[in-house]
Amino acid sequence: MGVRAERPAGRDLLRVQGLQSGYGEITVLWGVDLAVREGEITALIGSNGAGKSTLMRTLSGLVPARGGKVTWNGEEIQGDSPARVLDLGIAHVPEGRRLFSAMSVEDNLIMGAYLRKIGRAEMQRDLDRIYTIFPKLRERRSQAAGTMSGGEQQMCAIGRGLMSAPRLLMIDELSLGLSPLLVEQLIDALNALNREGLTILVVEQDVVTALELSTSAYVMDTGRVVQHGPSRELLRDPAVRQAYLGVLAG
Ligand SMILES: Nc1ncnc2c1ncn2[C@@H]1O[C@H](COP(=O)(O)OP(=O)(O)OP(=O)(O)O)[C@@H](O)[C@H]1O
């Protein structure tokens, strides 16, 4: 083999073109175009029912794509199974967290690694890494996940996602129902993971939080991307401010 070219920073790790999907008779995504650049935090915002969760479910293979193309690292992956998508390095922290509530925190984390063929030592090393990021989870590792607070459950859900050793972590509704202090802790953790090289796609209802956390952002409305650009610019955009921050343009 020849000399492999250096990968340019910020190339598209995930590229979505004309993606369509839905449920039964209902079409939800009408042709979504979006790109997630490697090493960045990308935010997805938009009103309730815009299709943000459906987009994440379609990307992770839980909802079948009905049209369009999803390219991961240069390879087309639309139509791949959820296990295959996870194995490729895309982890999905779903809306509502979906932990195994009767199982312990640690067993939930271990479930995140189920596709990886790793031995005890590596598993323990990865668990320790999660416990370093979220010390609360170490304290509570034997507790049933369903009895944890909302914030602790979100840490556990993110930890479970990380246990698959992803290159892209997709988080649906990062801050929903969590206290400001906890949201701040989660954001610190995500920024630290991002600095270590993790690419993140986050759906976040709080538009200011979303735009401050991310480098680029996409605005969805009724199953389409209606606006996108650098987060800093969107934060200043009068239309975005008026639609999502209740600030009157003028
Ligand atoms: N399992 C389902 N069966 C049928 N319709 C669904 C299903 N899940 C979602 N929908 C519909 O798809 C549309 C988009 O929903 P989705 O959950 O993707 O929106 P969202 O942008 O994540 O909204 P929110 O901000 O409220 O989480 C909505 O009209 C919703 O009713």
Ligand SMILES: [Mg+2]
């Ligand atoms: Mg949603």
